Amino acid sequence: MTVQDDYTPPAIWTWDAQNGGQFATINRPIAGATHEKALPVGQHPLQLHSLATPNGVKVTIMLEELLAAGHTGAEYDAWLIKIQDGDQFGSGFVAANPNSKIPALMDHTTQPPIRIFESGAILLYLAEKFGAFLPRDPAGRTECLNWLFWLQGSAPYLGGGFGHFYAYAPSKMEYPINRFTMEVKRQLDVLDRHLADHTYMCGGDYTIADMAIFPWYGALVQNLVYNAAEFLDAGSYRNVARWTQAIAARPAVIRGKMVNRSFGEPHKQLHERHSAADFETQTQDKIGETL
Numbered sequence: 001m002t003v004q005d006d007y008t009p010p011a012i013w014t015w016d017a018q019n020g021g022q023f024a025t026i027n028r029p030i031a032g033a034t035h036e037k038a039l040p041v042g043q044h045p046l047q048l049h050s051l052a053t054p055n056g057v058k059v060t061i062m063l064e065e066l067l068a069a070g071h072t073g074a075e076y077d078a079w080l081i082k083i084q085d086g087d088q089f090g091s092g093f094v095a096a097n098p099n100s101k102i103p104a105l106m107d108h109t110t111q112p113p114i115r116i117f118e119s120g121a122i123l124l125y126l127a128e129k130f131g132a133f134l135p136r137d138p139a140g141r142t143e144c145l146n147w148l149f150w151l152q153g154s155a156p157y158l159g160g161g162f163g164h165f166y167a168y169a170p171s172k173m174e175y176p177i178n179r180f181t182m183e184v185k186r187q188l189d190v191l192d193r194h195l196a197d198h199t200y201m202c203g204g205d206y207t208i209a210d211m212a213i214f215p216w217y218g219a220l221v222q223n224l225v226y227n228a229a230e231f232l233d234a235g236s237y238r239n240v241a242r243w244t245q246a247i248a249a250r251p252a253v254i255r256g257k258m259v260n261r262s263f264g265e266p267h268k269q270l271h272e273r274h275s276a277a278d279f280e281t282q283t284q285d286k287i288g289e290t291l
Contacts (some may be wrong), residue, residue, distance in 0.1 A: 003053035037090030043078030049079045050103035054215035055119040059103045061211045061256030062126055068252040071130045076275040078259050120152040123208040133208045147209035148281045155216045157183045167226040171189040188237045195239035218244035
């Protein structure tokens, strides 16, 4: 390993607002709202405020899968939160999620409405609300939650760790890239060994554990995030690749990946979703907006 100059932390850390690379403008060491902005409310009881990052895609996949399975009560409005513009610091969003991270869901079937934040919590809430995609027997339910919480604990090493230092940091630094690459490859090996004996994460049935893990690790092996599949030798994790291909082909997954997407190919972008018809009429290629 290349020897680098040592960094001596100061006695008390102070914030340099210009330090932080690509996301410096939206990262800060304090919480709370920066401006007043109410959240819009559409016609459906479920109101989602999100962006099609991996954490956001988890929830839109779940909602589209619920609708595909016949749960009409899962109809929803999805509103775009532009995190680069600081929408997550509006007063309405902060009230829905004091952590100012997407996604946030408001359930208006109760009064006052219930707020649900953290993507894993939203998946669990919807699975329990509709009695779907979560095993009911104690052993199966526990195994499913094992993997759901595995994802919630592991993904920060992939995104905030590996993804940040490999793709977004202002300069390439050998130690953090090596450290987080080792951890991500270990995680991929965990998944690959498990999927060698399981069709889906919790056995033969597709569950919220698959919906949680796929947008992160499926996207990684498909080279849809960080442009790092070759660097990680992602193709060598053949069981993860097989699982990824099976999930990626599901129509509800294809739709879920489009919702609140404001980047990439125009025909895959549906900035807001208010009905199933929007997939046919409101993608960016069909409404003629220029990226």
